[in-house]
Amino acid sequence: MEEKTVEQAAEFLHRAGSVCASTGAGMSAESGIPTFRDEQTGLWTKVKPEEIATPEAFARDPVKLWEWYRWRRSELAKIEPHAGHLTLAEWESRVAELVLVTQNVDGLHHRAGSQKVIELHGRLDVVRCTSCDYQIVGLEDLGADPHCPECEARLRPGVVWFGEMLPPGALNAAIEAAQRCDVMLVIGTSGVVQPAASLAGAAKTYGAAVIEVNPNPTALSGYADVCVRSGCREALPAIDAAWRRLGS
Numbered sequence: 030m031e032e033k034t035v036e037q038a039a040e041f042l043h044r045a046g047s048v049c050a051s052t053g054a055g056m057s058a059e060s061g062i063p064t065f066r067d068e069q070t071g072l073w074t075k076v077k078p079e080e081i082a083t084p085e086a087f088a089r090d091p092v093k094l095w096e097w098y099r100w101r102r103s104e105l106a107k108i109e110p111h112a113g114h115l116t117l118a119e120w121e122s123r124v125a126e127l128v129l130v131t132q133n134v135d136g137l138h139h140r141a142g143s144q145k146v147i148e149l150h151g152r153l154d155v156v157r158c159t160s161c162d163y164q165i166v167g168l169e170d171l172g173a174d175p176h177c178p179e180c181e182a183r184l185r186p187g188v189v190w191f192g193e194m195l196p197p198g199a200l201n202a203a204i205e206a207a208q209r210c211d212v213m214l215v216i217g218t219s220g221v222v223q224p225a226a227s228l229a230g231a232a233k234t235y236g237a238a239v240i241e242v243n244p245n246p247t248a249l250s251g252y253a254d255v256c257v258r259s260g261c262r263e264a265l266p267a268i269d270a271a272w273r274r275l276g277s
């Protein structure tokens with residue numbers, strides 16, 4: 030990992046009053062969750078999320094889609110947040126404001142202790158009724174084709190599918206945080222999925238310094254003042270150590 034970019038990132042954070050961290054699947058990769066576009070394992074090799082994580086795919090074959098979510102929920106039960114998640118949680122007390130906006134649906138930021146988390150695409154550990162307002166939180170196995178105990182309609186994963194609107198409150202809060210921040214951290218996202226990918230540009234337009242933490246260049250790299258070309262599990266603690274060397 031290039032020491033220079035780590036030091037530069039620490040400098041920006043040291044001077045920041047407000048920080049927005051935007052995370053994607055690369056944040057969870059080192060906890061063992063496959064990303065969407067990197068080398069895939071298991072079911073990911075055979076499917077394109079944009080084609081199956083949709084209301085149409087659920088209407089067409091709910092049992093097949095539930096098989097995918099049942100597998101992903103079972104995987105979630107086996108994994109832990111890593112040092113990068115813990116570092117972001119700890120940074121909430123290091124700056125006046127740190128808002129964490131995540132595209133991830135795995136809940137790892139909460140488990141790591143982050144308090145101010147905006148989840149743009151929902152959560153895998155939430156399941157809700159397609160008809161009434163029943164919902165259940167947890168990762169227990171609900172079977173192959175779960176139905177609502179209240180109204181008997183089919184249950185669905187509590188995530189936002191492609192083609193579905195994001196939770197309006199979440200998206201507005203994320204845009205405001207991006208526009209308000211002095212530093213935007215873009216961590217582990219390819220910048221493909223909209224409107225989440227627009228946050229980095231919004232932050233840049235409003236004068237923020239943008240730091241990308243990603244081993245690979247992405248669609249958002251052009252906005253970055255600093256690119257830390259490393260995995261976030263190693264990069265975030267390294268930036269933290271450099272920041273501490275600058276004094277609290």
Ligand code: BV8
Pocket residue numbers: 052053054055056058059064065066067078079082132133134150188189190191192193194195216217218219220221222223224225242243244245246247259260261262
């Ligand atoms: C919507 C939940 C209104 C489900 C997900 C323009 C404006 C608005 C919408 C659109 C638009 N253009 C197109 C659209 C439609 C669509 C879209 O963006 N399509 C894409 C494919 C072009 N967007 C939507 O439908 C959104 N809805 O806007 O509503 C609307 C509606 C209809 C029409 C128009 C507008 C809803 C999108 C939400 C989809 N749901 N998840 C589930 O999980 O089952 S998206 C899912 O995929 C994730 O949540 C995440 O958002 C995305 C994956 O992206 P990344 O997180 O970036 O992951 P990726 O694998 O791509 O990249 C990983 C990165 O990590 C890589 O760069 C890699 O190098 C890096 N990495 C790897 N290891 C590490 C690492 N980095 C650091 N450390 C490491 N160790």
